Amino acid sequence: MTTDFLRGVSVVGIGQIPVLRLNPDPLKDMAAQAARLAMADAGVERVDALFAGNMLADELQNQKQIAALIADECGLVGIEALHVRAATATGAAALRMAYFAVASGEARLAMAVGVEKMSGGLVTPILAKALDARSETDAGHTLLSQNAALMQLYMDRHGVDEDVFNPFSLAAHHNARTNPYAIFKDKRVSDRTIRTSRVIFPPLRLYDASPVCDGAAAVVLARTEEARAYTDNPVRLLGSSVATDRFRVSDRDDPLELFAAAKSSYDGFRKANVHRNDISLFEAHDAFSVMACLQLEAVGFAGPGEGWRMAKEGRIRLKGDLPLTTFGGLKARGHPIGATALYQTCEIVLQLTERAGRNQVRDAKVAMLQSIGGVGSTVITHIFG
């Protein structure tokens, strides 16, 4: 109903630095490195606005107001700079704000830059602040315990064991091996590696969860009609949408139905004017393998209880009919939270412009990116083509 007058927006520059277990550079330097790469890729030395995504710097680096700090570090004094968040979907929130800035006409060039430096301290208790402090965190829940509970519920309801989730991790690790920016590049992971990995929170094992890591990535957006002034390979941002669910998992009718993922997908497809069958590849939010599975079901790629089959049957591999996490995903490229969706956007741009090298998906035309905040409380979808 409102799309008729929307200004088209395209990605005209991408920048990413390697995801590492520990990056010795300060937070602002990491962000500035990614930002400069994205501006260089777009052939510009300045943007009108910068939207920064970061979830944990308040506690881990004692740093607020990071958007202005990053702008200064990039030498972009004077520009607009704001910080945007949506828990573990924070990178996608920054992308949406940059989209807003260009679509509203307030900026001709907007950058979304995400950065996270998780090596700064113990992160699990801080990540748990994504839950309701008073009724969930204070009752002992964490993102790990809640994802473990969803995994157990899935296994119980659908009569499967924990190993049905392994192919998600296996495919992600396979793709990460040839991604120079992945934390697990060059690492060989077998089905046996996963099966015998340490149990973190039963039934969740080490290979069901994404690693703690440091990283930064950035993208530059411009008006579609001006995009070719900056790059020969613009990629259109066809649709952007955010939806929320009942905040607490315990308040949802069915914890295995990710309502916000379903709604945000539906809205995203509608805005982009595409059908889910048009999707060439899906950068999913595999922070936990059960989440990737539930996402496939919420979007409608698989029926309830059937998501894991798509992985088992190899359909999510690079040569499958719905390649997932094509550069390693959150599991194996890494999940530096505020940066994650920006890494995924960089990867999607590489895929859609046939520059994905050994990770190239054939005939990639339309790509989907979906980020999950908390345990599905906020879900952000972006469609590119």
Added chain:
Amino acid sequence: MTTDFLRGVSVVGIGQIPVLRLNPDPLKDMAAQAARLAMADAGVERVDALFAGNMLADELQNQKQIAALIADECGLVGIEALHVRAATATGAAALRMAYFAVASGEARLAMAVGVEKMSGGLVTPILAKALDARSETDAGHTLLSQNAALMQLYMDRHGVDEDVFNPFSLAAHHNARTNPYAIFKDKRVSDRTIRTSRVIFPPLRLYDASPVCDGAAAVVLARTEEARAYTDNPVRLLGSSVATDRFRVSDRDDPLELFAAAKSSYDGFRKANVHRNDISLFEAHDAFSVMACLQLEAVGFAGPGEGWRMAKEGRIRLKGDLPLTTFGGLKARGHPIGATALYQTCEIVLQLTERAGRNQVRDAKVAMLQSIGGVGSTVITHIFG
């Protein structure tokens, strides 16, 4: 250059709860109370998107992902909800995002809701995270120490004493007395009260700084051409702009020149197509009295070293030629950080629709709101008319 196709945006609903030293309600309840008041004022039960402003809940309430939490508390399940920040200018950042959402066409009705619950713990060290952690905070600086340094520099350069700033505080307290939402409503403050108040960080005294407090406020925005469907008293948001300065005060050519305030004002006036002489009232960022003074100079209302004279001569009083902080400002209404600019927007709407009661400014036509992040690193200007 880009304003030609911008969609007009208006405020169609406002909601505020009293600013208190300690509000016993949980953070999300406070925010939901303000949000419901704003929706009721607009005559709607739902909005398309909610942008939350909050600076300190990560540490004080152990709560992230607050936008989705507030949406759920309001019964707005499914809607878009994101969290936006710019340190002490955070409320204005939420307002700008709501503006983006409507101006881009992505939302027909967007709400900005700000909330802060500073009673949760010691705030000075947490507020100091607005500075550069590595080169300022770690070297012992806080927002208090840096504002005290600016005050001393101003006094030294312009050959004035600390008492020249008193009229800012005096005018704010005078206006707060008749604001039912002010933390210092009904409180009598004399010039002597201020002169004899406790020194916090020399030369800064208690009455030079805004109080620690709890509060929440919200506004609903709609397209201007649809605004009268929601209210008989829509107020247009004529211009919105954000600018940054060199992040660290020590990196600036002249610490007394608030470059971002000047730039953001200039951009705001240009977008709104008004001149600063058109401004009927100015909701300034008097978190510290020296900031209000420097702001008057940065915007160009006064020459360098002359801002305090406007206060001394009574020009900033309700009947002066540039009424400032008309409902008490940050100093005397209170500065619940993420909510402050939303309180100010509510106050501006009351002024421009002739509903300000005993605080009414005569013939108020165009109002200016300017929020300062940190010690001027991020400055956000909104012009209403």
